[in-house]
Amino acid sequence: MNRFGYSRAGDVAGAVRERAANGAAAFIAGGTNLVDLMKENVARPERLIDVTRLPLRGIEEREGGLRLGALATNAEVAYDERVRARYPLLSSAILAGASPQLRNAATTGGNLLQRTRCYYFYDTATPCNKREPGSGCPAREGVNRIHAILGTSEHCIAVHPSDMCVAMAALDATVRVTGEGGERAIPFAEFHRLPGDTPEIDTNLGRDELVTAVDLPAESFPTHYTYLKLRDRLSYAFALVSVAVAMELDGGTIREARLALGGVAHKPWRDREAEALLRGQAPSPELFARVSDATLRDARGFGGNDFKIGLARQAIRRALSQAAAGTPQSQTDKRVQ
Template structure:
């Protein structure tokens, strides 16, 4: 690990100004991803700005939203009574996302911004356009079992690793951001980018910007929800495919629906067409299979991940069945 400077910020404005002054600086909170990348030589910031003292860890209800501070710990959010009552899908996704030790260190903001776990990104001896633009994508012709089936480009086929972000995408969350030019709000779906020709740029955050909170609007998805994570082992592992499913039922009829997938794209993959295919239909296996077929339109596999073309729709059907029975 290279040497670096360390400073601690006590106010959001001071943190933003410190980052804006130094393009080689990085914010650090829990550090569960950044320090790992620094140890492996994937990232080498010259300065770390510790933001743990910023007052950004509250979980509260505000004007038709549940607002979760960016420095709230994943474990605290998953166990919060308000979240468990109103946003059980988010709690399920967080509990599926990591070990208890990591949940008690990782922050909500950091979880959103974690980098891909693609092995070619982590191996500095291999080509990776995300780590070093212009060197190529080793996964394209390499071992790509964990990689994308949606939204990829010829420059990058990596997937986003966050379980929490899949649930937030499904729940129409909004991200609150502060920066040198002031405050702004963006829909969660607009935070993460598809790779295109610039896979090294993961998000739409501007220079010096800091995520301060995420807001989830009030909704009717407090009962019939399920987060399904398919992984190679039951212990701490990243998703091969995951599905966030939420249903609002009127008797046996689907009144409203939310669906998103993880492990399949460079960003959380919202399935809006499949949601529309569910609304007004009976909550039956046949309805769920039809929605899964809609969801998988446009999916394309590579040499080692063709199993996702079958695992994906099967996971959607199972998640919907579990949600309906919840």
């Protein structure tokens, strides 16, 4: 770990100014990912700007939905009665991730910004385009069991590790940020990036911008939803494939449907064309198979992760069935229902 300076921000404007003045500074809150990166010398900020005292922790009603403060912990969000009643998909996804101790420390804003757990990214003795642009991506020909099957590029096949973000993608959340240029709102689908030619850039957040809140829309899907997470062990493991589904049924017909995948791409993955196949249709195994195939039509494995394509296909079908039946995957008994 490198030597670094430290300061505690007194207000949002001051935090933004300090970050803008020092390109090698980093914001820190729970630190559940950043501190690990610093210990491994993957991240080497010259200065840490502590934002934990800023007034960004609350969860409040906003325009028919909820606004989650960036400093609200994962545990606070998951167990908030309004979230559990109106956005159970989000609560379920958060409870599927990490451990209770980490959820007590990790923040909403930090979860959005956590970085990949790619082996090569964490190993500073190996090349990695995310860590050192232009050095190469050994995962493409190397050990790539956990890597992406959608949205990859020749420069990177890493995946985004968050569970929370997969649910937020399905819910069409909005990320609110503040920078020297003022405040702006970023639709969740536009917040994270695919690797393309610049895999070192994970999000469309400006260099000086601070995440201040996440807005959940009024449409909440409280009944027909599920978060299905498939992993190597049932506790404290990142997803090989995860599926967030939110549905609204009108009689025996699907009126609205959202489908987001985790563990398969550099960002939470949504295919709106595949989602559209569900609307106006009656739930059925045949329909869910068509949607699964459509979602994965461009999937590509790299040898060690070829199995993910079949795994994702079955996971999508199962998750759609769970949501349609109103029998969401339990995060207490994690065995697939």
